[in-house]
Amino acid sequence: MISELANRIFDQVIADYHIHDAIDHPIENPYDSSSLEHLLYLKCWIDTAQWHMEDVIRNPEIEPREGLYWKRRIDRQNQERTDMVEYIDGYYLQKFNGIIPNVDARVNTESPAWAIDRLSILALKIYHMAQETIRTDVSHAHIESCEGKLNVLLDQRKDLSTSIDELLADIAAGRKYMKVYKQMKMYNDPNLNPILYGVKK
Template structure:
């Protein structure tokens, strides 16, 4: 459990599987850690494709309203899952008497880093897909080949930073906090556009 170095591979496996087979056929991982990371990645997967729907040129205003509501609810789920990842990691640290409250504070939590890794996995997949597009214009392959190289470096760097943060948190030389997103737009009591019109 809690092998953070395996996260990019898990994201890649899930991304490929979800593009090849119906989501309903997906079997969630059995261990709670992998299942949580997978559910958070699924939220990003759904967001990616829902946002594509919003950019369809023939989308009507009604389509866009429906898609926007779906984006809002999925994004809320994504943020909630990032917080749950951080909570689980902090609970794991607590069993070892960590975090060390005197160690330097890292500005970004693992849950947010894992969220960024999830998005990078989707960008890598779709960039490779664009490289293989048979009807692409001249230069499209080369442009996406450059993008793929940049994305791979960014993901490798971020994955290494995540592992290092976790190792340092376990050793007591660095710490992180759970930062609540406190989204307001989905809360009817905090969104003036909702409570002023209800």
């Protein structure tokens, strides 16, 4: 099952990241560059670094210049995240290239890779919520609240994992088909963002 593989790799990435707990620590992807495992590891590493960038920028005492620096890094990171999702969808488009959909096949509300993207973010939420449950500098009420939230997140991961596996099985059997739309983000494109092409003139 792809969800079992993805969840295992995502947990591995988050553990690897927190060995050094540094946004700019070089990624050491242990998987062959041609494998799905490599893509999943890289995907979650991008998400994990961005998670911590988002923490940094929310410091209420951050200097404006530093805040702008992190905002721009988050923009670049988010573009990498989107590119990686589309790359994973490309993997699945190739994998299912020979499948002929049934005449009554339906398209899913999201592609496999965007569902896997949500699974990666859930892994991060689960890790960090679990960390909140073992803090010693907070009230018992805080611990109880976080334990409740953690249980919801774990249940959500179980349901999403099942949905991803079922989606891929449906595509393989021709019951559903993939239709991938590029995100076409406009704000990073110097030809589409009026601020950017206005400055360029």
